[in-house]
Amino acid sequence: MTSPSANQPIIETHDLRKIFRVGDVEVSALRGVSMSVARGEFVAISGPSGSGKSTLFNILGGLTPPTSGSIDINGRDLLAMSDSDRTNLRKATVGFVFQKYNLLPTLSAADNIAIARNIAGKNGPPDAEFQDVLKLLGIASRLHHKPRALSGGEQQRVAIARAIVNHPAILLADEPTGNLDSQNSEAVLHLLQDLNQRLGQTILMITHNPEAAAFAHRTIRMRDGRVVED
């Protein structure tokens, strides 16, 4: 493995294809996606339903392998990775934020964050920088509450904290404001923007909302499994 240089794109795909087999029928979800994201960039991927956004999200996050093409994540060839390698990618390189927050309901907000550290093999208290992030997210006083006691906006901020607690190179956000009202949506988008600007966090955000996409440095538009505008 070569160590990634600062100038090298943190995400680079070329002719990425993904074919799902449904019974005897093959469905092409991605039909040759080529794109590049620079380190520290905030990129939005938008497009209508069925355009392949979520499939691209799952491949970039190492949740599913592509069928063909090339994809480099932080200097590593994802196509050559085993299941175990992709597990390690999710553990150390990529953080996820989902539309439905996906917090573990039986754990407090603090424990939801702690379990991400535990999975990454870190069991001590988070570093001082992360304490600043908690202040930035405005959830420091809500950490001992279970998800059911938190508002949607608070849950999503906990999910963001969980996603970045291990300092991933890339934060992948799938419709992070999809379940929030406009006020909370704006707050979460500002937070993502702050994380990008203050910490240099690379963010790839999937959204179908043009207002949300406007918070990013650039927007990649997809349709029918292809990039139609970058």
Next chain:
Amino acid sequence: MILTLVGISQGMLADMQTRARGIGADILIKAPGSSIIGFSTNFPEKFLTVFQREPHVKAVAGVLVQPAGGIDSVTGIDLKEFSDVSGGLTFVEGGPFQQPLDAIIDTVWAKQKNLKPGGTINMLNRDWRVCGVVASGKLAHMFVQRPVLQDLFANNGKITMAYVKLDDSSRTQATVASLKSKLTDFPILSMEEFLSYLTVDNVPMLRPFILVVITLGVLIGFLVVFLSMYTAVLERTREVGILKALGASPAYIVGILLRETALLAIAGSITGILMTYGTKWIIETFAPSMNQVIVPDWWPIATGIAIVGAMLGATYPGLKAAKQDAIEALAYD
């Protein structure tokens, strides 16, 4: 379940030992061909005079035991003979036999069956009048007159066993040897030897019964945990997906489920141990003639059985969870 049934088994054996020791005899003689534990064979009571003639024999008591269903039995004694061997029954209420169908019961049965002198107890299809209540701990819970019991069951002149009291207990082994040389077909044992036979291995079918209970415990534990964990894995599909998205390996997910199962098994074992105190209280309150002892030496065994059963039950659901596709799991509602 295991701890309670083992506790009852051991409690009943301990009770039998206490009551056998309470007789105060030195030697036990049973009918030729009979088992050490069991009352199925009788022999003529005329042998009592043969035993009595043996040197150093101070007193001999013949006893006829008639099973009365379940774990109950009725014991026929000659009150004078029995008093000569045991030092006498200690009456708490009432007194000795006065009529043929009189019965003496001990305080355990008096409490369990709520009986006092003058009350009636139906055993062996007869109504027996309780004439006295005696302190428990000597031979049996219910005594009747031996000739009456012999007559009722056409066992006239027969006894089930004889208890021999010596004038010098240190001569027990010599007397046993002497009796054996003369009465070769009779099982003749010192009371200490007899008490040593009152173990789980010597009570017919008790060891297999305990093994069956343990097997059932493991099977039930396995099935309950298997179904619970299988259901839990299905219900927590999304949570498994979240853990996978966070980078949890299959081993991490299986580890969580197995640790959770082990904790539940330990908690269940502690609850089970506490429940044995509850069943002991229930038995002492409602069926004091049964005895349950607390068996701490079985706690680690029962806990081990619970953990093994639970782990076996959790392994397949755990592996199934670990193999779940993260994307499908995250899409699960």
